[in-house]
Amino acid sequence: MAGTADLHPPDFESIIDAARLLRGVAAVTPLLRSDALDARLGASVWVKAECLQRTGSFKFRGAWTNISRLPDARRERGVVAYSSGNHAQAVAAVASLRNIPATIAMPQDAPAIKRARTERWGADVAPFDRETADRVGFAEALADDLDRPIVPPYDHPDTIAGQGTVGLEIASQCRALGIVPDAVVVPCGGGGLIAGIATALGTAMPGVPVHPCEPATGDDTIRSLQAGRRIALPGPVRSVCDALLADTPGALTFEINRRILASGAAISDAEALYAMRIAFEDLKLVLEPGGAAGLAALAADKVPCRGRTVIAVASGGNVDAGMFARALNSPGTR
Amino acid sequence: MAGTADLHPPDFESIIDAARLLRGVAAVTPLLRSDALDARLGASVWVKAECLQRTGSFKFRGAWTNISRLPDARRERGVVAYSSGNHAQAVAAVASLRNIPATIAMPQDAPAIKRARTERWGADVAPFDRETADRVGFAEALADDLDRPIVPPYDHPDTIAGQGTVGLEIASQCRALGIVPDAVVVPCGGGGLIAGIATALGTAMPGVPVHPCEPATGDDTIRSLQAGRRIALPGPVRSVCDALLADTPGALTFEINRRILASGAAISDAEALYAMRIAFEDLKLVLEPGGAAGLAALAADKVPCRGRTVIAVASGGNVDAGMFARALNSPGTR
Numbered sequence: 001m002a003g004t005a006d007l008h009p010p011d012f013e014s015i016i017d018a019a020r021l022l023r024g025v026a027a028v029t030p031l032l033r034s035d036a037l038d039a040r041l042g043a044s045v046w047v048k049a050e051c052l053q054r055t056g057s058f059k060f061r062g063a064w065t066n067i068s069r070l071p072d073a074r075r076e077r078g079v080v081a082y083s084s085g086n087h088a089q090a091v092a093a094v095a096s097l098r099n100i101p102a103t104i105a106m107p108q109d110a111p112a113i114k115r116a117r118t119e120r121w122g123a124d125v126a127p128f129d130r131e132t133a134d135r136v137g138f139a140e141a142l143a144d145d146l147d148r149p150i151v152p153p154y155d156h157p158d159t160i161a162g163q164g165t166v167g168l169e170i171a172s173q174c175r176a177l178g179i180v181p182d183a184v185v186v187p188c189g190g191g192g193l194i195a196g197i198a199t200a201l202g203t204a205m206p207g208v209p210v211h212p213c214e215p216a217t218g219d220d221t222i223r224s225l226q227a228g229r230r231i232a233l234p235g236p237v238r239s240v241c242d243a244l245l246a247d248t249p250g251a252l253t254f255e256i257n258r259r260i261l262a263s264g265a266a267i268s269d270a271e272a273l274y275a276m277r278i279a280f281e282d283l284k285l286v287l288e289p290g291g292a293a294g295l296a297a298l299a300a301d302k303v304p305c306r307g308r309t310v311i312a313v314a315s316g317g318n319v320d321a322g323m324f325a326r327a328l329n330s331p332g333t334r
Numbered sequence: 335m336a337g338t339a340d341l342h343p344p345d346f347e348s349i350i351d352a353a354r355l356l357r358g359v360a361a362v363t364p365l366l367r368s369d370a371l372d373a374r375l376g377a378s379v380w381v382k383a384e385c386l387q388r389t390g391s392f393k394f395r396g397a398w399t400n401i402s403r404l405p406d407a408r409r410e411r412g413v414v415a416y417s418s419g420n421h422a423q424a425v426a427a428v429a430s431l432r433n434i435p436a437t438i439a440m441p442q443d444a445p446a447i448k449r450a451r452t453e454r455w456g457a458d459v460a461p462f463d464r465e466t467a468d469r470v471g472f473a474e475a476l477a478d479d480l481d482r483p484i485v486p487p488y489d490h491p492d493t494i495a496g497q498g499t500v501g502l503e504i505a506s507q508c509r510a511l512g513i514v515p516d517a518v519v520v521p522c523g524g525g526g527l528i529a530g531i532a533t534a535l536g537t538a539m540p541g542v543p544v545h546p547c548e549p550a551t552g553d554d555t556i557r558s559l560q561a562g563r564r565i566a567l568p569g570p571v572r573s574v575c576d577a578l579l580a581d582t583p584g585a586l587t588f589e590i591n592r593r594i595l596a597s598g599a600a601i602s603d604a605e606a607l608y609a610m611r612i613a614f615e616d617l618k619l620v621l622e623p624g625g626a627a628g629l630a631a632l633a634a635d636k637v638p639c640r641g642r643t644v645i646a647v648a649s650g651g652n653v654d655a656g657m658f659a660r661a662l663n664s665p666g667t668r
Contacts, residue, residue, distance in 0.1 A: 027366075027367075030364045030386070032361075032386060033361075034388075035388060035389070035427065036451065036454075039454070051618040052364070052366055052617075052618055054368075054369060055369070056618055093369065113615070117370065120370075120373070277655075280620050280655070280658070281447070283386075283620075284385040284386060284390055284619060284620040284621075284651030285618060285619070285620065286614050286617075286618040286619065286620060287618075317618030321611075321614070321662040321663070324614070324662060325659050325662055328655040328658060328659055329655070
């Protein structure tokens, strides 16, 4: 992948343009509430259900935007991507819809459903060992061999602009509902989703704090925000939140996030699984562990919400039956 | 309960009026699709996600409409209802929101989550034995004792009008999406939801067949449609579809349904559980067994959908973790 030094954060207009590209292609996902959830948390909680997005996560938005903005001649040879699963499915879906080939580098331990769904879209999957291989280097070698561009999962202005359309929709749905949120909580891996959302809200709904929610074992963005510079965690991150395993913030995403994010919340595996159970009971939504990180931050009181109006972005729902059964057995429910 | 001989089917205007009563109170539930579901069934499938309705099922619509239309003096003493669970929660919620008392007769074997949620709304639960007691007689005695009106779960024009707002929303969402469905499949217990939907669609989107989907062990509406008169099944119905256990169609609902429904589909327990797994995998929705009966009819090819555009009403998502785990283990998935 080309360095990001020459890449600039997307501005609000770029996100508006991404929304135009996505119109009629991506779902406008609903902003949901539940009396049971509000009673449970003592708050007014609105859930942006990106698990209901095409391919089961917000990643479709960035992949479509990124690939749509490739020069035609560059796009038609196909694309390469690296991903633990959700970006893989999204790129595979976009490639299929646009009738171009896709090759996806995926860790060997990615959830089976994510690999199966990627292959079902017709993409070639190239597995690598997350513990030993450098995924970016692995994907770059693939891209060189195939003479195809890489679709970066987060550290690219067009990817960030696409993910930022989640923020545009939140702002317009809040206006339609007549609500003004006190805070927004967003699951955070490489930081592309939250960078896009915070950029969009900075113009469309300014003054609302946007909190990143990360696995406690992968709190690279939280540490980096505290340090004021990108901190790389030692060794690979292990967490049930397979969508949030980044060990260092993206260069471009952190350039955005360090300026505009509020404080972060570090989530344990048990808290993520419990939040999945809450989503099952109160919202009738299937969330994957990483997709539930925002809700987990509220339920664990790591972003205080009592008496407040908050928005939790539920970023994805691609979870194996086995992991979901673990969440159903999660203790601590009422 | 008063006999229904003096009650007349709600007309389209009554459903329009119910939609006005429900505005800003009930959720306008999304009409969802999934590439994975379409590929699985070889069809264009749209799912009306009433599991995302307040209290987790469509029943809120009828309960709110019915109670709102009671004379003020009659309403303020409170209400009585009988229900296996979803209507119970709905009446309890409406009573709580309107600050009136509610007493609900519930079968002893109702799912624990439904009873717990009913009590959490502040309603009194009066349990009865579904195998031996007559639930209507039991509720009537309660209502007499308390001098309160019964809110009928389906066999009442105001209840049916409220449920019919699902049909209004389907018609308007189809128009917005530019789709014309070839068929609509709807879970059917006492027949109130499908009577309301079919009435609404008869005016708002005429000519689209509406198919009732029942448990094979509780196919009273299917048998009655074939016979042209109400057929009572012998003995209590046993099925995983606890929301669809009616053993005879309602008098009023059947008066409507016998004139306007298309052929029915009888669903096995295994088919309902498999449809729940499909909703988990492809839609990221939590459905209860009865709520999945429409999707089950499509997946089991009991309402043919290949190459067609169909709408499946997913009527509820109130399911215990244990039953959901059974669905996750359902065989026959890909």
